Amino acid sequence: MKKFFMFLAVAGLLTLSANIASAQEQPEAAPAATEEAVEPAAPVSGADILKGTGEDVPLHQQIKTYFIQGGPAFMSAIILCLILGLALAIERILYLSFAKTNTKKLVAKVEKALEEGGVEKAKEVCRNTKGPVASIFYDGLNHYDEGLDVVEKRIASAGSVQMSLMENNLSWISLFIALAPSLGFLGTVIGMVKAFDAIEAAGDISPNIVAGGMKVALITTVGGLIVAMILQVFYNYILSRIDSLSIDMENASIDLVDVLAKNKK
Numbered sequence: 001m002k003k004f005f006m007f008l009a010v011a012g013l014l015t016l017s018a019n020i021a022s023a024q025e026q027p028e029a030a031p032a033a034t035e036e037a038v039e040p041a042a043p044v045s046g047a048d049i050l051k052g053t054g055e056d057v058p059l060h061q062q063i064k065t066y067f068i069q070g071g072p073a074f075m076s077a078i079i080l081c082l083i084l085g086l087a088l089a090i091e092r093i094l095y096l097s098f099a100k101t102n103t104k105k106l107v108a109k110v111e112k113a114l115e116e117g118g119v120e121k122a123k124e125v126c127r128n129t130k131g132p133v134a135s136i137f138y139d140g141l142n143h144y145d146e147g148l149d150v151v152e153k154r155i156a157s158a159g160s161v162q163m164s165l166m167e168n169n170l171s172w173i174s175l176f177i178a179l180a181p182s183l184g185f186l187g188t189v190i191g192m193v194k195a196f197d198a199i200e201a202a203g204d205i206s207p208n209i210v211a212g213g214m215k216v217a218l219i220t221t222v223g224g225l226i227v228a229m230i231l232q233v234f235y236n237y238i239l240s241r242i243d244s245l246s247i248d249m250e251n252a253s254i255d256l257v258d259v260l261a262k263n264k265k
Contacts, residue, residue, distance in 0.1 A: 074187035074220045078180050082227040085176035088169045089234035096166060096241045101131035103252035110137060111259045119144045132162035132245070133252045140256060148261055155253045162249065166242050170235070177231045184224020191217025 106129055113122040119141055126138035139158040140151045195217060 077183050078223045078227055081176040081180040085173055085231040088173050092238045099131050101133045103133050103248050107255045114263045133249055137256055159249055173235050177228050180227035181224040184221040187220030188217045
């Protein structure tokens with residue numbers, strides 16, 4: 001799994017590097033469009049070139065331009081948070097999808113196995129079934145001879161372990177949710193400092209200098225907030241899946257205790 005995350009991170013960084021290099025090559029076409037100008041024109045971005053031709057700016061070109069304007073260092077860190085956060089979220093979603101079990105069907109199989117072959121056959125049914133509910137059942141059946149009180153305690157303990165396994169890596173996702181906007185705010189503060197330095201160097205509070213500096217500074221904040229919102233959606237979805245599975249585990253555990261009590265009689 002660690003190799004999988006590393007692969008995603010490296011692939012994302014390589015893709016970003018290629019996009020940055022492609023975007024930086026776009027302004028080379030600017031001199032041809034400004035040869036007739038009397039005064040030298042200020043540097044323009046790829047988006048400005050396309051606007052000058054009257055064409056619509058493609059979305060990927062806008063993203064490249066904003067990425068470069070926001071600063072590759074901070075924007076790369078924000079994108080890395082997105083890549084790692086999505087990798088962890090997808091891993092959790094896949095894990096929880098495979099953990100889903102038809103609990104009513106499993107309880108019926110265990111009850112039938114107890115009636116036909118006793119505890120050993122019921123344990124075999126649990127061994128051949130995937131998911132946290134089957135693991136909880138197996139742990140409880142392992143202590144069937146020690147009484148129902150012990151079985152209930154073992155089921156509760158096994159349920160806590162399975163809950164911990166389902167919540168694994170959620171703390172890292174929440175970290176990236178908090179880290180992405182924090183990096184964005186930090187980039188904004190540094191960008192504002194640079195903007196004021198430019199104003200001081202120019203010796204004049206020009207609207208163009210102020211607006212341009214603030215625009216570039218706020219791009220990192222926008223990027224960080226977008227990444228945080230995307231990861232937050234995945235995080236809440238994972239929590240809802242865990243809540244659903246935990247309810248199924250609790251109901252199935254109660255049904256198993258009832259079946260075992262009935263079999264004792």
